[in-house]
Amino acid sequence: MKSYWVFIFLLVHVFGTKTDTSTTSVDPTPTPSTIVDILSSQPQFSYFLRLLQRQGMIPLINQLENVTVLAPINSAFVGQRGIDWENNDLKRYIVNQKLRIGYLDKEESVYKTLYRVGNQNYSVSIRPDLESLEYVIDGVSSIVDQDIYAKHQYSYIQGIDHLLPIKPTLCDALMNDSNSDIALFKKIFQSLFVDPDLETEGKKKRKKKKKPKKEKPRPLPNSCEELLNGTQTIIIPNNNLLKKSLSDIQLKYYLANDDLENFATTADAITEIKYDVMELLENLMFNELIVGKNITNSKVVSKSGVQHKFSLKNRQVKVDNIVANSTIVLADGAVHIFNEDSKVFFQNINVPTVEMIARKALYGLHYSSFVEEIYFRTLDHLIDGTTSNQSIFVDIEDRDDVEEENLLMSFSSRQNLLYQFTDGTPDTSTRRHVLMNTKLCSDKKIGGCYKLKLSTSNSNKNVTVNDDVDVTDFIPIANDTTIYIATGEIKPPVNLKHALGDLISSGTIPRHLESIQIDRTSCLKTLEFINSFDLYSLDDNEKGYSIFLPCGTKNLWKDLGLVLTYLENNPNVLQKIINGMFLKNLVYSDFAAKKEIFKDINGTPIHVSSLKIKDDKNIISLNQTELALSLNSDVLFSQGVIHVVDEVLLPDNFEIPIEELIRTTFDANFPNHFIWEILKMYPNIKNAIIGKTPYSLLIPTPESLKDFNITSSFDDLLRFVDFHLIPNTEVSKILDCIDGVGYNDSIIKTNLSEGGLVCKHKPNTNKVLLQLHKLNTTVDEAAYNKDHEVRILNHGCTKQYRGDTDHLSCVFYIQKPLSLQWLENPKKDDNFLHVHLGLVSVGAGVILGLILFGGVMAGLVLCLGKRDKNDDKDDIEFPRADSGFMSVLTDEDEFIPYDRGYETDVDVLRTESDALLPIHMKRKKRIRKPDYGSTKNNNNNGTTLPRDIGDVRNTLNRERNGNGYTQF
Known part of the structure; x- marks a missing residue:
């Protein structure tokens, strides 16, 4: 215990002695404990502190606790001049929480500052830089003095080496x-x-x-x-x-x-x-x-x-x-x-996106005016998402970027709009041609909805609507709907008259890639008949109409020949034929039924069936007639559909009495040479023609019968008639020859045993000729004789030819009659060439002769004219040396040394005052007088006189041209 107190004493003594002996009286400096004290005690922050003082922010800073000051060091202000600092700007450097670098990790952190941006505090981010081993603020400023603590304000100061830029909001x-x-x-x-x-x-x-x-x-x-x-x-x-x-x-x-x-x-x-x-x-x-x-x-x-x-x-x-x-x-x-x-x-990330119903899709494609029109027409159910599996066709001209003053409102009616919406979205990858049902329907007119044609090719790169309007784009949207953007107006079908007018004016049926050409001549003939029977206006039948219009090929009506003449002479029959082209139901080119029975407007049942589809053609049959309809070749009109066909559709039971067919050859200009009147003279032949096993006839034109004087008084009239009768077993040869298919050079027998014919079809001129081929003769056939042939001008049959001629008779209208003289053998030892010329041949010969004569005369004139010109030239260049010729010159002939003139006795008897040639070397027409002659006296002095030849008159001799010859 004693030792303890000794130790304490010594300790006090030692320290007490030291204090008493100290030589200084200065108190130690206290450690800075506030933000301002720290900034003022650190010389590297002097500029920043002065800036805070100028902006009056010191009182604010002294009141803050639990904050972090991002203090730029002095070097951060180097080169930064003219910065307009505001109080709020400096608040960006004060983070509203304690930020201690020692507690940060490797992840980015974001802190709020006292600076307000709108209703938010300004943010700064702090991220470690693994290369420099420093933390970087907003990616630009590194923290160089870390974690300086102001204990009285429980705050930190972080020294940074750059000013912080103001980030955008x-x-x-x-x-x-x-x-x-x-x-x-x-x-x-x-x-x-x-x-x-x-x-x-x-x-x-x-x-x-x-x-x-x-x-x-x-x-x-x-x-x-x-x-x-x-x-x-x-x-x-x-x-x-x-x-x-x-x-x-x-x-x-x-x-x-x-x-x-x-x-x-x-x-x-x-x-x-x-x-x-x-x-x-x-x-x-x-x-x-x-x-x-x-x-x-x-x-x-x-x-x-x-x-x-x-x-x-x-x-x-x-x-x-x-x-x-x-x-x-x-x-x-x-x-x-x-x-x-x-x-x-x-x-x-479970974020829903907008469902592209039709209305929104049209908005996205800038067709808001189109949508507005739909709402105006109360058709909003088509685009509000309640309708699915449809296609919408819009014209690019209806888009919102078209100037309103230039905009033709193609959607001006409810019907037009409905026609632009169709049922279904076709799979064009498997079907190139599709007929789509539109939303435009009429039970009264067609008993259903109108069709719209859609065609595609080249992997859907080429798409057309109604084969007339190109589609530039198609967009699949929600509810199994597709929007097609077209380059033209999608219009509903027009009435029949306008549809036919468009057809004839264009001359084509527009198709997807190629157009189907029509023959305007044939089509105009068809339209003439339709107009004559008032078929442009059809009654609404609640089923629609299908029209099979003969317009496809050239000479379609003309090829009917005498049948057309018969029809035109019998309007009632023709009207039934035209009415038979109109079916009271809809048959489109994609018709697929195996058998349907419709009626034409005559009320006649028509059996319609689809046989097959091949090469984009649908082969259908109307009763016994087969037609090839190109897919999507339909011409749509407001009451149905039109199909352009290559033939006139005649009823299966169509038949013309042979007598009526013969009457089509009657010519009012030659009433006495009508073949039927001749046939009446032979009742057996007449009955055979109209009997159960009929014959066909070759009927010459009445004019040719007159020219050949074929009348009822003609000799061998019966043989003549037999020569023009063709058994029905032979008729198919002529019909096939006319058609240009399936025929050969086989002999066609006539009712005259020795008379046979051969048919020739010339495709270049489309002429059909019948040539004589003698039968039952031992005489060798001569070479081809053009005179022994006739041309078939026209023909017609009582029924349609379908390869069977058992119950069919035909009339062949020929250019001239078959002559019985062709069958006569030439007389023995008579080798003289007999030429039988017809009127045409005679006329041709006369014309040919005139041409040859004119050619010869023209050649002669040209040759003579050329010869005179050459002779004159020779005389000028090479004067003749013959002294027997005497030149007769005038005073005006300075440049014409020779004129080939001779002095005759007549010349001698003339006075020198007579003019040998008129003035200007032109002959004048001589006017003869009663006392004319070679010795007459003429007191009329000419203006041109011959030169004086008195010196040589004595030497003149009558026989100067040679012994025994004179000029006469």
């Missing part, structure tokens, strides 16, 4: 054009805030709409700040991911309001699109700040009420197992950008 980032990687999302976001002027433009309605009343929706935000009120986190898909996650039509719909400058979108469309955009955005917006470790492995509810799980993976945020590619911390929140290669982004 969420609205700043989303309402500008930076960061093109999320440009599509920004356009969708910005489309919520349409320019008021453009939105007002859309409110100009064309018509007052009749839309169903709905509950008044919540108001739309007028600004970005109003929309993002309280939002701190937004998840954003980048451009590629957005395109993959939305269908094309969905993306167009969400972006529709972004291009209002170019489209006159209606106000209803603008509003509806805005609500759908806002619904999508609210599914991607969160009120919590979700970055790094702030909220991890937790479930957060979006502003739309959908719950999502957030977590961290490799320092990246995951949302429902979708990893964000990058995170950007902004002034008042953060955005997470995703670019994961996924086509189901919205599905993976």
